[in-house]
Amino acid sequence: MPxxxxxxxxxxxxxxxxxxxKELQLAYETWGELNTDKDNAILLFTxxxxxxxxxxxxxxxSPGWWEGMLGSEYPLDSDKYFIICVNSLGSCYGTTGPASINPGTKKRYGLDFPVLTLEDIAISTNEVVKFFGIESLHTVMGSSMGGMSALAYLVQFPKKARNFISISSALRAEPYAIAxxxxxxxxxxxxxxxxxGEYADDEQPVSGMQLARKLGMITYRSATEWRQRFGRERASERQGGAFGIEFDVESYLEAHAKKFTGQFDANCYLYLSRALDLFDVAxxxxxxAAALKKVEIERALVIGVMSDSLFPVHQQKEVADALGHVCDKVIFKALDSIQGHDSFLVDMDRFRPIMCDFLSSCKSPDCGEK
Amino acid sequence: MPxxxxxxxxxxxxxxxxxxxKELQLAYETWGELNTDKDNAILLFTxxxxxxxxxxxxxxxSPGWWEGMLGSEYPLDSDKYFIICVNSLGSCYGTTGPASINPGTKKRYGLDFPVLTLEDIAISTNEVVKFFGIESLHTVMGSSMGGMSALAYLVQFPKKARNFISISSALRAEPYAIAxxxxxxxxxxxxxxxxxGEYADDEQPVSGMQLARKLGMITYRSATEWRQRFGRERASERQGGAFGIEFDVESYLEAHAKKFTGQFDANCYLYLSRALDLFDVAxxxxxxAAALKKVEIERALVIGVMSDSLFPVHQQKEVADALGHVCDKVIFKALDSIQGHDSFLVDMDRFRPIMCDFLSSCKSPDCGEK
Structure with a gap:
């Protein structure tokens, strides 16, 4: 990845x-150009x-994870903004995490990696912002866990961003999501x-990761979407013997679970997953209120989705209400997308116009629909 | 159990x-007395x-699974009705199922047990009804899977019940529940x-059953209940090492999973679980409409719960609408209980008055609240 x-x-x-x-490394990408005043940067948490x-x-x-949302003429307009995205601390795409070599022992950290919080992700990410000499970010933003990391950034660097965007995120983890x-x-x-946590370097706990991924898929989508999409259709091919795959929805889950395998390190997943549970802005x-007291932002945009059961819409409302105490211009949108928590990744046509309006980007009427 | x-x-x-x-055995219990006309029987599917x-x-x-709902002065009033409950075919509490000895081989059926459907449960259950010489049931009813089995009974014995009660059930399994x-x-x-499926007679796949039970608990309850009940409270005792139990909700799940262990045979669970997926009254x-065409009932009561994500309220409405085509008196209630699918087991105070009204039972104003 050059x-x-x-x-x-x-x-x-x-x-x-x-x-x-020690020797913490952060992997990041940028799009667009930082202007002379260094005030056109958007920091995006994942x-x-x-x-x-x-x-x-x-x-x-190669296509990115939010292809169609960032680039020329898109809401995150690289003709206008300098967009920074950092691979989160604890992850495994170039930034130091449990799968990285501990310089002290020359072995992978594994479970010797310290307890990770979203606050740590925010502070480490800020090192990249500092590296570019940016003192005022145009916008700090994030979706899902990224929205929580962005909030963790906001409360720890309360004067460093002028705008804030939270997508399908929350002020804290609730017990249903923790469970x-x-x-x-x-x-x-x-x-x-x-x-x-001591699995071999070349061997991931694939079965466990696949099962976890299936549970993830169930919670990232919605019953409504699957009713419309799969109904009671039978799978074209039965697999897996007794109690194996019989329905279409089962083969969909199987295909997604297999695709995920090997892409993500298991210990990294565990640390990041627990970091989500641990987050409570309060x-x-x-x-x-005390957490946000010192925050100085001009405007905020909070987007949630009615069919999201993992970060339900009442939690989006809470984010908007909390920001309303520190900023006059808070826009709150609860969208009708049926794809649940994943909507921001797959129902982008609903998200684009709202983000374009907020960021005054992509003035074309088709709003990024290329 | 005498x-x-x-x-x-x-x-x-x-x-x-x-x-x-061969040699199918059905285990059942009854409460109350069958009257001379043999027309006061309620058949309850579990x-x-x-x-x-x-x-x-x-x-x-010993307390039963619906203690407080059946007995003198309760909605299922044993002073008035003769109530029959049969352990479902495929289960492991006395009725023949995968854990039973196959008389042909003298070994447990295990996965040699034939594919099970709720229709089979309904037809086998009817053998007990026939044994008592009952030609017209006062009511056939059931909750959750039991409601589907009751529907399977209704369409296969369309003239055999005068009243029907469906609680948190459905006309068919939807893909979210199947997943x-x-x-x-x-x-x-x-x-x-x-x-x-070939585990030893004295050894159940306890770990797998516990994980399945945890997932069950998550889907049987609701996020709202857990938010109110657990919030972000920490567990009194941390367990399980790295990534073990830290939050109250985690120790709640652990306790429930451990309680379930050993109570239920794994193969029986698999067969009954798949039977739920396979059910579609259509x-x-x-x-x-065709399925219900021949059904002759006088009245129906359909109860659902707004917070139920496993058998959501739109499915309750579908049951009520379908019955509306074959019977003039359909009462549909969508309750505000916050305990999700399990509400009928734990929020009985809301269910009792509705069922008392329908069954003209427990005339006392406290309606079974003893």
Missing amino acids: ATQYLKLDSPFRLRKGGEL GLSPSAHVSSSPKNQ LRSLQRELIRADKIWAD EHGGSV | ATQYLKLDSPFRLRKGGEL GLSPSAHVSSSPKNQ LRSLQRELIRADKIWAD EHGGSV
């Missing part, structure tokens, strides 16, 4: 819940599993190959 | 999708995991102890 750039920190990086990382490759570019033409993630982690840990001062 | 009675069928029982069972022990009685004083059950089954099958004639 588009990926790397920043190595000189000093050890201390984590919120203890421990430190969800749990994506890399920093948001969108294709001349340097890396689902806890079970996903248990499915990975129950795989013997995981071996308390920890910064004892209440949501 | 209250349990048994009926052994003389002829082999043929199943809907092929295969037959959900996936309960036995026929609905409620305590002088013969078996969840499919994953639950996979969690059991992924447990090495399961051994393609298979009886090609459409729901």
